[in-house]
Amino acid sequence: MTAYRADAHKILIRPMGAGDIDQVTAIEVEVTADPWNSKQFQQSLEDHHCLVICRQDADPMVPIGYMVLATVVDQAEILNIAIDPKYQGHSLGSQLLNHGLQSLPTIIEEVLLDVRVSNFPAISLYFNYGFIEVGRRRDYYRTEFGREDAILMTLQRAAVDLV
Numbered sequence: 001m002t003a004y005r006a007d008a009h010k011i012l013i014r015p016m017g018a019g020d021i022d023q024v025t026a027i028e029v030e031v032t033a034d035p036w037n038s039k040q041f042q043q044s045l046e047d048h049h050c051l052v053i054c055r056q057d058a059d060p061m062v063p064i065g066y067m068v069l070a071t072v073v074d075q076a077e078i079l080n081i082a083i084d085p086k087y088q089g090h091s092l093g094s095q096l097l098n099h100g101l102q103s104l105p106t107i108i109e110e111v112l113l114d115v116r117v118s119n120f121p122a123i124s125l126y127f128n129y130g131f132i133e134v135g136r137r138r139d140y141y142r143t144e145f146g147r148e149d150a151i152l153m154t155l156q157r158a159a160v161d162l163v
């Protein structure tokens with residue numbers, strides 16, 4: 001996969017490498033109560049499609065966000081996506097999502113994801129992109145106080161201009 005540069009926004013999106021794991025894991029701890037550990041990111045490098053987003057006007061080698069996508073036959077699943085809290089709200093998550101989905105092989109027809117019912121920024125990001133809710137998984141996620149449901153969302157590739 002080639003790197004994507006958006007000069008107007010001074011960002012670079014490139015494949016994640018082993019050297020990114022420490023920084024990605026540090027961001028993960030900040031953005032979720034149930035974070036992946038470094039071994040999970042390491043395993044994802046072997047099994048999945050992993051991207052990082054960096055600032056070109058700072059150190060382009062230091063990730064400020066990441067995305068992990070799994071593909072099985074004609075389906076893809078967003079397993080993880082996050083932006084460093086310091087950089088949230090500046091359309092970086094939208095650009096990373098857009099680039100990640102555009103870079104999927106053309107055989108992919110459907111993209112799936114699970115999101116916590118309480119995660120309004122992420123739900124809003126996905127709705128904006130064209131994902132729709134297709135179901136709920138009861139008590140799917142751990143929370144500080146117990147469990148919460150997951151919303152299952154899908155995007156049909158034919159419904160949006162991804163290629």
Ligand SMILES: CC(C)(COP(=O)(O)OP(=O)(O)OC[C@H]1O[C@@H](n2cnc3c(N)ncnc32)[C@H](O)[C@@H]1OP(=O)(O)O)[C@@H](O)C(=O)NCCC(=O)NCCS
Binds near residue numbers: 082092093
């Ligand atoms: C979800 C996440 C990746 C969005 O990244 P971001 O760079 O802040 O998002 P953007 O600036 O591109 O915003 C895209 C859309 O998300 C929504 N959004 C972003 N921040 C929001 C907030 N604080 N409240 C409500 N909606 C929000 C909006 O719909 C926004 O579109 P708009 O600006 O046109 O209204 C980021 O909030 C994050 O890393 N969250 C923690 C990790 C996480 O929850 N990942 C998703 C797991 S399923």
